Amino acid sequence: MAEPGKVVRWQRWAFSNLGSVFTNFGSLWLILAPLVSLVATYAPRRLFHTYFNLFLRRRARRVLNVVDPYVTVDVSEPGSDVRYSRYGPVSDSDSTYEEVKAYLSGAFWQNDARELRAEGAREGDGLVISMRDGQDVADEFRGVQLWWSSVVEKDVQGQRQGDRRFQRLTFHLRHRRLVVDEYLPHVRRRGREILFSNRRRRLYTNSSSYEYKSWSYIDFDHPTTFDTLAMERAKKKEIMDDLDAFRKNRDFYRRTGKPWKRGYLLYGPPGTGKSTMVAAMANYLDYDIYDVELTVVNTNTDLRRLLIETTSKSIIVIEDIDCSLDLTGDRAKQRRRPGPPARADDAADDRPRNTVTLSGLLNFIDGLWSACGGERIVVFTTNHVDKLDPALIRRGRMDMHIEMSYCGFEAFQTLAKNYLGVDDHELFSSVEEVLREAELTPADVAECLMTASRVGAGEPSPCLEMLVDELKKRAEEKEKAAAETKAAAEEAEAAKAAAEANASELSRGNAR
Ligand SMILES: Nc1ncnc2c1ncn2[C@@H]1O[C@H](COP(=O)(O)OP(=O)(O)OP(=O)(O)O)[C@@H](O)[C@H]1O
């Protein structure tokens, strides 16, 4: 490494003035020597040695600081022993070395280091670029110049054979506080971010409570983004802004004493894109997803264990929350669960029943344990928002309520762009008309577009003509189905009323 310029200058000055340094020190010593021997004779022996030693050490350190005012800190590769440098213990932690390397891999693009080394990132397809041994890069932080170099030393003292590798940081003595308090934490934070962005994201799901591992996972590789998500533009922007504000406001959450987490409730009919929205959120934030299957969680304690084992920068999602548990009742009713077994063989089965309660779930969302780790998003999806206990979705728990509604014209434009690659077309107005009159979900429209683009070989005009016909057909079918359902419901209602009237007539007859 090219030595920091100032060190070289100081060293040259010291050597060229060696003669006068010794002359001055010699005359000073002529005066001090009798004084020292006087004190040595009359002062208590132990006291003299302690103070004299201290005095000499301090002088020596000051002289050393003048000759070489630069501090070095080594971050050693995991596995090496902790070392001590002139300025105290050398940092040695499993993740610090990787974090520093990742941080430096980002610094090379602005630097002129030419001899680099590339290693595959531990996860994902990215590469971590680092310095070849003996290379160095300069860095700047708040106007202060620092140097990093990659050092390899033969391991001479330990039982370990082979080389020891370090990332060595050099900086001026006067910046020690800045480096320790601010620069190194900044390096670790940034390094962690780079490692995080290089990793493969994961989609976790909880195993049944009897299994040893709480979560199992697969790689998460969902292609949906906010660009491909069909929704009104203003609403989409509002959600993205909210997510941005959440991600960037770590300090705000700390300052206001709030745990760094946010809840989103997605509600709407089937096929309006609730699950798709969760994937878009995860891709936007670069977070992992924990998909909680509540029906296989036995107790509140198991639920808490699941929470503790999630990592930060993740979305915890409970889909169809209204179906997962009986969460529609009041809390008093919940506390009485589990009730008597419904079937005779249930009584013989002594496995614990599902006893997750509403209050267990409330604690999961914002109890004391929910604050551990931070930077988490909780998402509930439901088709029936009106059936949920208000406590579960009150603001503060579910901070943002997002209605996923039927496909409007703006949502259709996004889908047309996704499937046909067109932004505008004369047939769009016909589609708009159909959508205004019928309640079609984005899933309906997406499916029609898929068929149309396959049959019409991706040509916009025939595809859109086909789409209009298909949508009209679907709208009619839906209308018919809705009318039939309504008629059936009315019929059932009438039958129920008649049965009740009959029963009361009968009981009155009996009473007479
Ligand atoms: N808003 C949307 N934007 C883009 N594609 C969508 C949208 N909504 C639905 N789709 C398409 O429809 C399919 C089903 O959507 P999705 O599973 O997200 O609906 P959902 O609201 O979660 O339904 P459910 O309530 O039944 O779970 C998706 O795979 C996607 O292709």
Ligand SMILES: [Mg+2]
């Ligand atoms: Mg869904």
